[in-house]
Amino acid sequence: MFLRKHGLFLLLTTVVVLSATTAISPGSTLSATSKQTWSSSSSTFFLGFVPVNPPTTPPTFTASIFYSGNSPVVWSAANATPVDSGASLRFLSSGALRLLNGSGATVWDSGTANRGASSATLEDSGNLVISNGSRTPLWQSFDHPTDTLVPSQNFSSGKILRSGSYSFTLQSNGNLTLYWNDSILYWNHGLNSSVNAVSKPVLALQSIGILQLSDTNLTGAAIVAYSSDYAEGGSDVLRVLKLDNDGNLRIYSTSKGSGNPTARWAAVEDQCEVYAYCGNYGICSYNASNPVCGCPSQNFEMVDPNDSRKGCRRKVSLNNCQGNATMLTLNHAQLLTYYPEDQSQEFFIGISACKGNCLSNTNGCFASTALGDGTGQCYLKSQDLVSGYVSPALPSTSYIKVCPPVLQNPPPSGVSVKHKSSRVPAWVVVVVVLGTVLALVAFEGGLWMWCCRNNKRFGALSAQLADQEVDMAQVTRAIQASFWCIQEQPSHRPTMSRVVQMLEGVAEIERPPAPRLAMEGPVVSGTSTNISSNVSAFSTAAASPLGPSSSSSFQTSSVSTLTLGRNTEKVSSSLLQSEP
Numbered sequence: 222m223f224l225r226k227h228g229l230f231l232l233l234t235t236v237v238v239l240s241a242t243t244a245i246s247p248g249s250t251l252s253a254t255s256k257q258t259w260s261s262s263s264s265t266f267f268l269g270f271v272p273v274n275p276p277t278t279p280p281t282f283t284a285s286i287f288y289s290g291n292s293p294v295v296w297s298a299a300n301a302t303p304v305d306s307g308a309s310l311r312f313l314s315s316g317a318l319r320l321l322n323g324s325g326a327t328v329w330d331s332g333t334a335n336r337g338a339s340s341a342t343l344e345d346s347g348n349l350v351i352s353n354g355s356r357t358p359l360w361q362s363f364d365h366p367t368d369t370l371v372p373s374q375n376f377s378s379g380k381i382l383r384s385g386s387y388s389f390t391l392q393s394n395g396n397l398t399l400y401w402n403d404s405i406l407y408w409n410h411g412l413n414s415s416v417n418a419v420s421k422p423v424l425a426l427q428s429i430g431i432l433q434l435s436d437t438n439l440t441g442a443a444i445v446a447y448s449s450d451y452a453e454g455g456s457d458v459l460r461v462l463k464l465d466n467d468g469n470l471r472i473y474s475t476s477k478g479s480g481n482p483t484a485r486w487a488a489v490e491d492q493c494e495v496y497a498y499c500g501n502y503g504i505c506s507y508n509a510s511n512p513v514c515g516c517p518s519q520n521f522e523m524v525d526p527n528d529s530r531k532g533c534r535r536k537v538s539l540n541n542c543q544g545n546a547t548m549l550t551l552n553h554a555q556l557l558t559y560y561p562e563d564q565s566q567e568f569f570i571g572i573s574a575c576k577g578n579c580l581s582n583t584n585g586c587f588a589s590t591a592l593g594d595g596t597g598q599c600y601l602k603s604q605d606l607v608s609g610y611v612s613p614a615l616p617s618t619s620y621i622k623v624c625p626p627v628l629q630n631p632p633p634s635g636v637s638v639k640h641k642s643s644r645v646p647a648w649v650v651v652v653v654v655l656g657t658v659l660a661l662v663a664f665e666g667g668l669w670m671w672c673c674r675n676n677k678r679f680g681a682l683s684a685q686l687a688d689q690e691v692d693m694a695q696v697t698r699a700i701q702a703s704f705w706c707i708q709e710q711p712s713h714r715p716t717m718s719r720v721v722q723m724l725e726g727v728a729e730i731e732r733p734p735a736p737r738l739a740m741e742g743p744v745v746s747g748t749s750t751n752i753s754s755n756v757s758a759f760s761t762a763a764a765s766p767l768g769p770s771s772s773s774s775f776q777t778s779s780v781s782t783l784t785l786g787r788n789t790e791k792v793s794s795s796l797l798q799s800e801p
Contacts, residue, residue: 290480299329448485468495500532519628542624575599704733
């Protein structure tokens, strides 16, 4: 995902460093076909043209800053707008840095013309700076990020990372947010109510792999996340924060010269919970550990068979079956509904009504989801954009309006379909099992009796057993202990050492609870876990599918703790921060 956009580890092998320039003078030019670059003083970062991936015909390029080893790309002019092979990047005598395509049309401009710009410098931090004669910065790439942040680059309120239809922003209240199409909020991460209001929050990634939020009103930096390789690798490892074109925000690390970034942290743990990841009417599921996209049923077809993420469309439009539409049922499926979609579409009705209300609504409903988690919630999709998620762990049932007949997808390869006619009735299984057990008991009993009558050794053994006395108290303890061992709740079952003490009479055996079927009413039990700490500062929460986006919080303390809670419908976590 990180390399999908540029494929730099394969396509940039042709980029050659032809200069080790530390200062770029007005009049300097880079062209897409010359393979020249402008480099930082230590040759850590380079500015040049990189091929777009997947390759296009004719080939196209982006004017980008990239790390040693040709990856990752950390900044691109014109927000990575592709240009043709005749393109050039020129530092004009007027002081403007300008990207031109082959026809000479301006694609991007730094806006520094006639402001006294005298030089441009690519710093070892990856920051491209245009300065005047007194070395005062007039423009710098750190102030205009594209989809990536590097260490020492501050990300403040008002700045945006963009990748395709997705964007990442830092709100003025300290919340970190991920949006689809600048409208649907599907991940929200910020300060809780116990923390003082922030004034000018700043997000930054430390070189050792800590993503943190700072503000003058905070006593210390609030930890957002640690990369999985936190503090490893030394100075030869570059870590970046990148918004991928799949809508997820990740921390990547790469060794200098390797050109092979590795994901070390992701904001959205479950990729299928990223809104519209599979496009309109695309259904996300997992093949082993990888998310895959498909269509709800054979009533749909992919928009682009070569790219399943572009979504699906109905083979027959609903306009062609008005008054005769039906509902396609998707078990263990939810249709993602995030703020602000959920504001006017939430109802508390049963599963049948959730399906029927959408079907009877001829103008304003295209699909619906009944959560099935005990809340009674139903969401109607009044916009013709459906982003779905299917998993055996989901209790929800979803419905999509289609023209009849409903054509279900075939089962996955290797999965056999079991028909009702092939099922064996339960009473037959019970009779067979009990009959077999009784037959074995009768056979063993008959064999024992025959041996006792016809063999002196068995007769003597039988007489010895008859003379033995039975300790009924011990038998009672064994029976009582056995009832404790078969309790439905694992937490009620004794340990093996406790069982031994029960059998030996060392430990007193309390009266075990009656079996569940013997009780008058249903038993509802659960297990709750409370995690306490002297830390209560910085927490984070993902926007919940099928419900309003939740808030999160940051705060300071002497210990850093992470708690994560999750069910099939909502994801939440707490990130608590340490002192600087």
